[in-house]
Amino acid sequence: MEGTDPVNKKLAAALSGGAVLVLTLTGCGGSEDNKELDAWAKKVCDQVPAQNQKITAAYDAITKAAEDTESTPAELQKADSQAFQDLSDGYKARATVIDTAGAPPGVDDGAKRQQAAVTKLTALSTAYADLKKQVDGLDTKNQAKFATGLKDVVAQMKKLDTQGALDAMKNLESGDTKQALSEQAGCKQASASPSSTAG
Numbered sequence: 001m002e003g004t005d006p007v008n009k010k011l012a013a014a015l016s017g018g019a020v021l022v023l024t025l026t027g028c029g030g031s032e033d034n035k036e037l038d039a040w041a042k043k044v045c046d047q048v049p050a051q052n053q054k055i056t057a058a059y060d061a062i063t064k065a066a067e068d069t070e071s072t073p074a075e076l077q078k079a080d081s082q083a084f085q086d087l088s089d090g091y092k093a094r095a096t097v098i099d100t101a102g103a104p105p106g107v108d109d110g111a112k113r114q115q116a117a118v119t120k121l122t123a124l125s126t127a128y129a130d131l132k133k134q135v136d137g138l139d140t141k142n143q144a145k146f147a148t149g150l151k152d153v154v155a156q157m158k159k160l161d162t163q164g165a166l167d168a169m170k171n172l173e174s175g176d177t178k179q180a181l182s183e184q185a186g187c188k189q190a191s192a193s194p195s196s197t198a199g
Contacts, residue, residue: 016023035104036179045184051094080153084132088125091165095121103176104177117172120165127160177178 065071065079099118103111131153138149173181183185 040101040104041180041184045186047097048186049189051090054086055090058083073146077135077138077140080133080135084128087126088160092123092125113172117168120168124165
């Protein structure tokens with residue numbers, strides 16, 4: 001598909017930064033005996049495998065669509081639109097779980113850290129929803145216009161604050177929180193998933 005192929009590659013490259021977000025909420029080590037914090041970690045971790053699966057599958061779908069040189073603009077639009085929707089839903093679900101779980105008990109600045117993570121994840125969810133709208137509005141009948149529109153989408157993607165969300169999550173899961181999370185089956189499962197490159 002001439003014209004859109006280089007853009008597809010850029011789209012795949014732009015995604016690679018987001019994939020790292022899937023790996024958060026995992027850790028290594030054991031926690032002190034803190035039943036309240038363990039209960040909080042369980043609330044968060046029970047949802048992680050399903051969210052990670054959805055987010056990872058969406059990243060994979062965009063990368064696959066971007067690498068498929070045989071895709072028509074309409075096929076690419078459909079794949080990207082669905083993936084952006086799934087990413088938006090996945091990060092919204094992650095934010096909701098952390099919001100519902102409340103501040104990690106007995107953790108310094110717990111409420112502040114929790115709210116920062118919720119805010120960043122919610123913003124990321126909204127940004128992906130906006131990208132979906134942008135992709136849905138592309139002209140698939142005009143190859144040149146579609147390629148130009150896709151470039152704009154890639155540019156917007158590069159501006160997404162995935163690092164800010166990642167930093168907020170790392171901050172939330174540092175210290176005692178990280179230890180409590182690492183003992184939960186859901187977070188262990190997420191860190192051991194094939195798509196994960198860290199542990």
